[in-house]
Amino acid sequence: xxxxxxxxxxxxxxxxxxxxxxxxxxxxxxxxxxxxxxxxxxxxxxxxxxxxxxxxxxxxxxxxxxxxxxxxxxxxxxxxxxxxxxxxxxxxxxxxxxxxxxxxxxxxxxxxxxxxxxxxxxxxxxxxxxxxxxxxxxxxxxxxxxxxxxxxxxxxxxxxxxxxxxxxxxxxxxxxxxxxxxxxxxxxxxxxxxxxxxxxxxxxxxxxxxxxxxxxxxxxxxxxxxxxxxxxxxxxxxxxxxxxxxxxxxxxxxxxxxxxxxxxxxxxxxxxxxxxxxxxxxxxxxxxxxxxxxxxxxx
Amino acid sequence: xxxxxxxxxxxxxxxxxxxxxxxxxxxxxxxxxxxxxxxxxxxxxxxxxxxxxxxxxxxxxxxxxxxxxxxxxxxxxxxxxxxxxxxxxxxxxxxxxxxxxxxxxxxxxxxxxxxxxxxxxxxxxxxxx
Numbered sequence: 001x002x003x004x005x006x007x008x009x010x011x012x013x014x015x016x017x018x019x020x021x022x023x024x025x026x027x028x029x030x031x032x033x034x035x036x037x038x039x040x041x042x043x044x045x046x047x048x049x050x051x052x053x054x055x056x057x058x059x060x061x062x063x064x065x066x067x068x069x070x071x072x073x074x075x076x077x078x079x080x081x082x083x084x085x086x087x088x089x090x091x092x093x094x095x096x097x098x099x100x101x102x103x104x105x106x107x108x109x110x111x112x113x114x115x116x117x118x119x120x121x122x123x124x125x126x127x128x129x130x131x132x133x134x135x136x137x138x139x140x141x142x143x144x145x146x147x148x149x150x151x152x153x154x155x156x157x158x159x160x161x162x163x164x165x166x167x168x169x170x171x172x173x174x175x176x177x178x179x180x181x182x183x184x185x186x187x188x189x190x191x192x193x194x195x196x197x198x199x200x201x202x203x204x205x206x207x208x209x210x211x212x213x214x215x216x217x218x219x220x221x222x223x224x225x226x227x228x229x230x231x232x233x234x235x236x237x238x239x240x241x242x243x244x245x246x247x248x249x250x251x252x253x254x255x256x257x258x259x260x261x262x263x264x265x266x267x268x269x270x271x272x273x274x275x276x277x278x279x280x281x282x283x284x285x286x287x288x289x290x291x292x293x294x295x296x297x298x299x
Numbered sequence: 300x301x302x303x304x305x306x307x308x309x310x311x312x313x314x315x316x317x318x319x320x321x322x323x324x325x326x327x328x329x330x331x332x333x334x335x336x337x338x339x340x341x342x343x344x345x346x347x348x349x350x351x352x353x354x355x356x357x358x359x360x361x362x363x364x365x366x367x368x369x370x371x372x373x374x375x376x377x378x379x380x381x382x383x384x385x386x387x388x389x390x391x392x393x394x395x396x397x398x399x400x401x402x403x404x405x406x407x408x409x410x411x412x413x414x415x416x417x418x419x420x421x422x423x424x425x426x427x428x
Contacts, residue, residue, distance in 0.1 A: 029347050167345045174338040174348040192305050195349040212310045212353070276308045 001026040001179045002047065002147065007056035009042055016042040018203045019056070024196065027177035029169075031190035031211075033283060034200035035292060040183040041080060043200065044151050047181065048077035060147055073101060076145040078136045080152050084124040090135055091120040094142070101143050109142040115164055130156040137165050141172065148172075150182045154189060166193055191279040199283065201290050215276045218285065219260055224248040224271040233267050240285050252277070252285055303344060311346060315354040316361075323363055323374055330376035334364060361385075 002024040009017040017039045024030040034040050045051045046058050049065040049072055058065050065071050084093060098104040113120070116138045118127070124135055133156050140148065148169065154162045170193065172178040184190050190197070191211070198208035207214065218240075223233070229249050234242060239251040248271075253260055257274060264272050277285070301318045303311060322328045337355065341348040355372050358364045366372045400410060 028349060163345065167342065170345055170347065171342050174341045192311070192345070193347050195347050212312060215310055276310065278308055 001028075001061065002030075002181065003057070003059045003062070004043070004047070005057040005059075007043075007046060007053045007058060009039075009046060009051060009054050016203055017046075020200070020203070020205050021056075022198055022205065022208060024179055024181055026179050027173055028196055029173060029180045029182065029194045030196045030198065031194035032181060032183040032198050032200065033185070033187060033190065033279075034183075035287065038200040039203040040200055041151055044077070044149050044181070044183060045079075048072075048075060048149050050077070074103065074146040075149065076140040076143055076147070077149040078133075078140055078151065078153055080155075082132050082136050084132070084135070086125060087123060088125075089121045089123050090118060090138075093124060093135070093139060094120075097139055097143060103144045105142055105144050108144065109138070112138050112141060112168075115168070130158060130161070133157055134161060134165075137168070141168055144176070146176075146178060148178060148180045150180065152184055153182060154184070154186065162189070169193070187279040187283055197279065199286055201287065201292065206286060206290060211279070214282060215279075216257065218252065218254050218277055218282055219257065220275045220277050220281070221251045221253055221260065221264065222248065222271065222273040222275070223251065223264060223267075223269045225267075226270045230267050233264075237263075240289060252281075301340075301344065303346070312350050312354040312357065315346075315351065316357045319354070319358060320361075320363055328374050330374050332374050333370075334372040334374070336371055 002022070004020060004022045006019045006021055007017055008015075008019060020039070020043060022030075032040050032043065042051065046053055047060070047065065049058075049068060052066045060071050060075065063071055065075075085096070088096070094109055098106065116134045118131055118134065118138075124132060127135065133153075137153075154165065157165060166189075169178075169180060173180060182190065182194065195211055196208065197211050197214055199206040209217075223229075225247050227247070229244065229247060234249070234251075237251055237253055239253050241252040243250045260274060261272070264274075301315060303314050303318070305311070307314060319328070319334070328334070334355070335343070337348050337351045340346070340351050344351075355364065355366070359366060359372070363375060364372050365375045397410070
């Protein structure tokens with residue numbers, strides 16, 4: 001559905017994206033993560049057809065996106081900083097969208113008024129930040145898009161509204177096979193709703209995988225011995241990270257669950273626990289692997 | 300019907316599969332009963348429909364449910380099959396519980412009689428109160 005092939009984008013001397021490729025299937029929810037300045041927003045703006053790629057292909061439905069009205073008509077992009085016309089009320093914005101998007105559904109717009117519950121004659125610019133975001137989702141979902149591109153979408157929404165918006169998005173994915181790509185720093189939240197995850201770092205894609213495969217590939221091991229921890233274990237394990245507290249060691253190891261268990265059992269530990277990592281932990285260790293670590297600097 | 304712990308480290312599809320197995324084993328979900336559709340369940344739980352599909356595929360693979368094209372997924376009536384992997388896993392859990400009980404000083408006789416009691420209850424089908 002969404003295909004990006006070896007895309008490069010440069011702003012002046014700044015290389016924002018370098019040979020980034022990605023693919024998102026129809027009806028999938030793809031989570032894009034990365035540290036600040038990694039190029040997430042640039043990538044999303046390329047997907048929305050706002051930027052033109054310097055090199056490479058950005059395609060939705062096997063068609064290039066840039067300046068392609070047919071594709072843009074079925075795509076909704078909710079950017080990080082929202083834009084509404086001056087002095088426009090919610091109703092005015094709705095009329096404007098209805099006039100330019102063929103797929104606008106008045107019925108949906110009315111249904112959603114029960115969820116969002118903001119008076120239609122309020123001027124959008126006078127609303128709070130969180131309410132403006134609600135309006136963006138309200139209008140966006142009424143366009144019945146095939147593709148939703150969301151940049152930090154849940155920022156500023158209250159917990160109830162976050163849940164409502166997530167539910168609305170998931171319903172559209174389940175019922176109409178809408179495709180969604182989301183960037184966020186809230187990894188807990190991405191973990192709940194995404195099926196694929198891509199990690200960007202300094203303009204390059206570090207990993208992208210099925211979320212469950214990503215988790216199945218890396219494990220946290222808690223291992224304890226009644227005596228000393230065997231030296232060979234720490235050397236042989238090839239751990240990405242290890243910590244030792246007395247006779248208990250915590251290792252972060254890549255590999256398949258069964259093989260790790262077998263390898264560890266060979267040392268006859270007193271306790272052996274293998275836990276899956278949370279997305280947040282995976283992110284931190286993947287980034288550590290790429291030289292972006294949590295620094296232990298104390299001021 | 301299904302409560303999931305989204306804070307748990309376990310993948311959501313595994314949790315969901317385990318929940319459903321539990322309900323099948325306890326006979327809450329009866330043989331040939333239809334499971335909720337992926338669409339309905341994803342709306343109810345606010346979970347990605349692909350994740351639910353994955354759980355259903357896993358359950359089908361493990362022989363707990365079957366699916367009829369265009370109709371949905373149903374509970375498969377239990378029959379003997381190869382469950383060795385699952386059984387090994389359960390044995391490991393049992394050994395953890397047993398070693399803790401031994402450590403706490405529960406005498407051998409009491410352990411055995413406890414197990415026998417539990418066994419006769421489980422074989423009896425339902426738990427008498």
